[in-house]
Amino acid sequence: MTNEELSKIFNNIADILELKNDNPFRIRAYRKAAQVMEDLTEDAAGLIGTGRLKELSGIGKDLSAKIEEYVQTGKIGDFEELKKEFPQGVLDILYIPGVGPKTAKLLYDTYGIDSIEKLEVYAGSGKLQGIKGIKDKTIANILKGIALKKSIQGRFPLGTALPIGEMIVHELSGVKGVSNIELAGSIRRRKETVGDIDILVTSDEPEILMNTFVQLKEIERVLSHGPTRSSAVLKNTHLQVDVRVVEDDSFGAALAYFTGSKAHNIKLREIAVKKGCKLNEYGVFDLKNDRKIAGATERDVYEALGLQPVPPEIREDLGEIELALGHRLPELIEQEDIRGDVHMHTVYSDGDSTVEQMAAHAKSLGYEYIAITDHSQSLNIARGLDPRRLESQINEIDAFNETAAGIKVLKGMEVDILGDGTLDMDGSLLDKLDIVIGSVHSGFKQSREQITGRIIKAMATGLVDVIGHPSGRLIGERDAYEADWDAVFSAAGTYHVAMEINSYPLRLDLTDTMIKKAHSKGLKFMITTDSHDPKQMRYMSYGVSVARRGWLEKRDVVNTKNYKGFMKWLKGDR
Ligand SMILES: [Zn+2]
Ligand SMILES: [Zn+2]
Incomplete structure (x- = not known):
């Protein structure tokens, strides 16, 4: 977990430096370091003492000393000092979707707005109207962002809570006397957001267990400490963990x-x-x-x-x-049923690895095939592919498949469904691909009718195999766009287009209830990770758990088929 904690801290430092109008190069260095920590496949703590830490590109002597300090003391002194320069509320405001450091600073300097509550009052009562540097649209976004934050207030995305929960279970499972240990509560039900982490244990030595728990290095503050129940708050996330010891029987x-x-x-x-x-x-x-x-x-x-x-x-x-x-429960899909991950990006667009690197990692996970689905050209920020670059990628993949053994790489594209429902790539080129994901990446504010019509029009081209992250929501950051899902799903049935379950932790889109709706219309699904680097392929388990919450079985999910079966489906046998 240290890498992720460090990544978060470096980003926080960059945020505060931005609030302070600090040197942009310094800010960029911290952002870069955060990214390095996130992508690092080895545990940073393990690299201390080897001298390799400071050799990592983007880390260097100064930052490696900070990493060492964090691993040894659980804190970075400079960060603690920086935090004191602004009230916590200003830092909270920074993380409201739609507010950046510039706005947060302006609000604090001009109006002393130092809490989300205060900001809501100011924004809601029109006091921010007409201020230089704050547009009406920004005010609307601020109010929306606050509402979104409140809607998951005190709750954490599954993708944040589950790895922490599993790590604590792992650390405690080796403690003397422990015989059973499991996560309980909503995290065990894999809800998309969870309030806290509940852990149940049986142990002959409950005191040893609880003493170990309250001393875990991840813990910031112990709330209670007893032989059958202890609670603590974790560092960084401030997630609460409750551990209970019960009798074997x-x-x-x-x-x-x-x-x-x-x-x-x-x-x-x-x-x-x-x-x-x-x-x-x-x-x-x-x-x-x-x-x-x-x-x-x-x-x-x-x-x-x-x-x-x-x-x-x-x-x-x-x-x-x-x-x-009636002993008639569905046989829910399992992660082992997935034979290929069919939505991922490479250095051709906004991914950070090559086709070959993605394939090698997928092979190590035991997949039979993957699909490379980079963005199309209208997505400028993601360096989307124009026809020429798509053709060169097609050639690269063909060459790869001729020599590589043990994994098949499908040629694909995540093509933008443009504002008018047309696709952002020539049909003749899309026809050359094995798989086409149609995704909405812009124009979220169109009317319900427009968005509905747009997705249906894209499906009617007959070129799209699956709709990517169908509702566009980002948990706690962006609401789903408005669409008539009954109409969309019915049309998907007509045109035999599958729906994606995107495993990226902040997407988890479709949601469990939408899956049920789509399933009731007989639709098929693909569970994918939308990976932008090899490590993100681990997110597959989140998508599978959403599919399970949506009652899906193996036969409902197309990428549970073997390579031959999957290709047959893509070629039209649906
Ligand atoms: Zn996308
Ligand atoms: Zn994507």
Whole structure:
């Protein structure tokens, strides 16, 4: 985790320096270092003492000393000093979508706006209107950004919380006396945002466990410390972690209880009552003699109630209990079912690795094929491909496939669906490709009718195989654009176009409920990572968990097919 923490800190330092109007070269150096940390495949802590840290391009002596300081003390002195120059509220404002350092500084210097609450009052009451440097559009964006932030307030994207949760479970699983340890709560159900991290443990030595937990280096502040329950707040993210120790013969019942959802558990308790039983966090009890009949494992608990065990991702009381009673639950897709990752970018557009590097990594993950899908030319900021560069990429991939063994690379493109619904590339060239992803990257503010018509028009060309990140939302940063999804999904059925489930942690788009809607119309899906470097291919698990929350099975997802089957589908056998 150190690399990610360091990356975040370097970005924060750059933000504060920007607030201070500091030297742009210095700011850029910190941004660059943040990127280096994010891309580093080895743990930075492990490089200390080897002398290699300062040799990394973009790190150097000064920054490597800061990294060392952080690894040793959990802090960087300069950063702590910098933070003192502005109230925390100003730094919070910096992270509202639509506000940058320049605006934050202007607001602070001119009006002393030093908290999100104050900013909301100013923006909402028209006090910012007419100020030089702040457009009406900025004010609208500020209000929207605040609303978005509030909508996930106190909640964290799954992509932030899950790796931390898994790391803590890993660190505690080796502690003396621990026999069972699992994440519980909404993180176990893989909700797209989670409020905190719940961990359940059975242990013969609960005191050793809890002493280890409260001393983990990731912890900033201990809230409570006891033999059966401890809570702490983590550094950087300020996520709260609760660890509970339960008895061996109650572990399954407690796991079900703390995993939720509330609605699911209420239904379970009703079923228990109908059977003359009682269900709580300790087990299932026969009311006649108060004897415990299940509790050690979740499977025991479900089976004692006459139910098929329900996978955590679908415990929402949305019909799963009725199906479990009839032993007719869907067989949810698993990560191992995915045979290829079919949305990724390279140095041709805004990715940072070559076709060959992406293929090599995919091969190491056990994939049979990948698709290279760089951007089209209208996406200037992403160095989108014009026809000439697309042709040269096609040639490169053909040459690669002739010599490379063990992985197939499909030729593809993530082509922009332009404002009027036309595609940002010649049909004759798109025809040469194996796979075409059609994506909306601009004009999010068009009317519902316009966006709906635009996506349908793109699908009607017959050139698009799948719609990329269909709703365009970014969790906590940008709402989905307005569209008539019933109409879009119906048209997708007509034209046999699949819907993407984009695994990028801030996208997770389609969402679980939209997947259900699309699935009910018989649509097929592709789960992809939209990787811009090899490391991001690990995001696949997030997409799979959203698909599971949307009740998808292997057969619903096209890239579970082997290479031959996938190509056949692309060629029109749908
Ligand atoms: Zn895209
Ligand atoms: Zn993409």
